[in-house]
Amino acid sequence: MSAPFLPLTRPTIDEETIAGVADVLRSGWITSGPKVKELEAKLSEYFGGRPVRVFNSGTCTMEIALRIAGVGPGHEVITTPLSWVATSNVILEVGARPVFVDIDPVTRNLDLDRVEAALTPATRALLPVDLAGLPVDRDRLYALARRHGLRVVEDAAQSMGSLWRGRRIGAAGDFVSISFHPNKNITTIEGGALVLNDEREAKLAEQYRLQGVVRTGLDGMEVEVVGGKFNLTDVAARVGLGQLPHLEEFNRRRRELARAYFECLDTPALRELGLGLPPADFSQTNWHMFQVVLPEERLTIRRADVMAKLQTAGIGSGVHYPAIHLFAVYRRLGWKEGDLPIAERTCRNILTLPLFPAMTRADVQRVAEALTAVLLAHRR
Numbered sequence: 332m333s334a335p336f337l338p339l340t341r342p343t344i345d346e347e348t349i350a351g352v353a354d355v356l357r358s359g360w361i362t363s364g365p366k367v368k369e370l371e372a373k374l375s376e377y378f379g380g381r382p383v384r385v386f387n388s389g390t391c392t393m394e395i396a397l398r399i400a401g402v403g404p405g406h407e408v409i410t411t412p413l414s415w416v417a418t419s420n421v422i423l424e425v426g427a428r429p430v431f432v433d434i435d436p437v438t439r440n441l442d443l444d445r446v447e448a449a450l451t452p453a454t455r456a457l458l459p460v461d462l463a464g465l466p467v468d469r470d471r472l473y474a475l476a477r478r479h480g481l482r483v484v485e486d487a488a489q490s491m492g493s494l495w496r497g498r499r500i501g502a503a504g505d506f507v508s509i510s511f512h513p514n515k516n517i518t519t520i521e522g523g524a525l526v527l528n529d530e531r532e533a534k535l536a537e538q539y540r541l542q543g544v545v546r547t548g549l550d551g552m553e554v555e556v557v558g559g560k561f562n563l564t565d566v567a568a569r570v571g572l573g574q575l576p577h578l579e580e581f582n583r584r585r586r587e588l589a590r591a592y593f594e595c596l597d598t599p600a601l602r603e604l605g606l607g608l609p610p611a612d613f614s615q616t617n618w619h620m621f622q623v624v625l626p627e628e629r630l631t632i633r634r635a636d637v638m639a640k641l642q643t644a645g646i647g648s649g650v651h652y653p654a655i656h657l658f659a660v661y662r663r664l665g666w667k668e669g670d671l672p673i674a675e676r677t678c679r680n681i682l683t684l685p686l687f688p689a690m691t692r693a694d695v696q697r698v699a700e701a702l703t704a705v706l707l708a709h710r711r
């Protein structure tokens with residue numbers, strides 16, 4: 332009688348893509364090759380003709396962007412504490428220091444009003460995140476960058492298909508990093524893309540992607556930078572080629588489901604309780620996630636127990652994310668509780684509800700009813 336388990340998210344992959352993957356596997360060329368080139372060309376077209384290179388993760392695209400920007404030891408990069416830890420790990424990876432700035436409690440993104448106070452002569456770049464796909468204010472971001480001569484690496488891992496003033500995220504700006512992890516709005520299983528400014532940067536990105544190697548003629552090879560092993564396979568690229576044509580339809584569906592969440596959760600009882608809802612943005616965000624913030628002081632139940640009760644009701648939920656600056660690696664650098672109070676409070680209470688294109692309106696209703704019942708039964 333009970334409904335099947337509703338996961339937090341699930342990719343939608345059509346049969347044509349599955350058949351296409353089988354063709355690649357049979358073709359005799361399965362690692363980086365023609366499918367990678369085709370995906371790069373399609374993405375470049377999607378991003379208004381800017382150069383694009385693809386990689387085997389979203390994480391490495393940010394590391395490579397920082398390397399191309401010349402960010403390294405002795406430098407600081409301003410970023411948000413509310414993200415997947417990859418965002419700041421890449422700053423450490425290139426030898427620079429992450430400087431966390433508190434978030435805006437409404438957008439849950441980096442609070443641009445606080446950035447200037449965090450700048451030092453060592454600051455080289457800004458690394459903001461479009462959390463849940465909600466775009467950081469690009470006008471203010473780039474005004475700040477220009478005023479202080481800083482590079483920008485946009486962690487747009489979650490905002491594929493989001494818009495800023497009607498223009499696609501990635502079609503403008505400095506470095507723009509996208510992830511194709513299975514949880515993201517489109518996937519290559521694992522993978523990512525970096526939108527760059529010119530062909531010189533694109534060539535460098537290719538070098539950092541594969542051991543720094545540059546080939547000339549049939550037998551010539553040079554290595555001028557220390558690169559890694561970050562190339563995407565043709566098998567993965569074929570998955571991406573099958574996903575990209577569905578991006579708009581997937582995002583439209585996500586928007587409809589997000590609207591349904593507002594209809595079910597923006598109720599007098601939950602408003603009175605103080606449940607935090609995301610900004611009701613239906614023109615810019617791709618609704619990568621639907622996240623609520625629990626009103627901790629009004630509840631007798633902790634987030635983990637809310638999640639356990641949802642789980643018992645057959646509903647998955649998730650935490651995106653714990654505050655980065657409170658992880659051991661970052662505490663060792665001197666960050667501590669109380670440094671970023673808005674992010675800390677949000678990270679303690681944020682809860683991601685199921686949202687993916689194959690979900691139905693009835694699924695949303697089921698989640699909302701279960702969450703409402705748990706919260707109202709544990710009012711303080």
Ligand SMILES: *Cc1c(COP(=O)(O)O)cnc(C)c1O
Binds near residue numbers: 389414418460489521
């Ligand atoms: C997914 C994600 C990444 C990393 O992408 P991978 O493809 O998993 O390496 C980085 N930042 C944010 C905000 C993400 O959501």
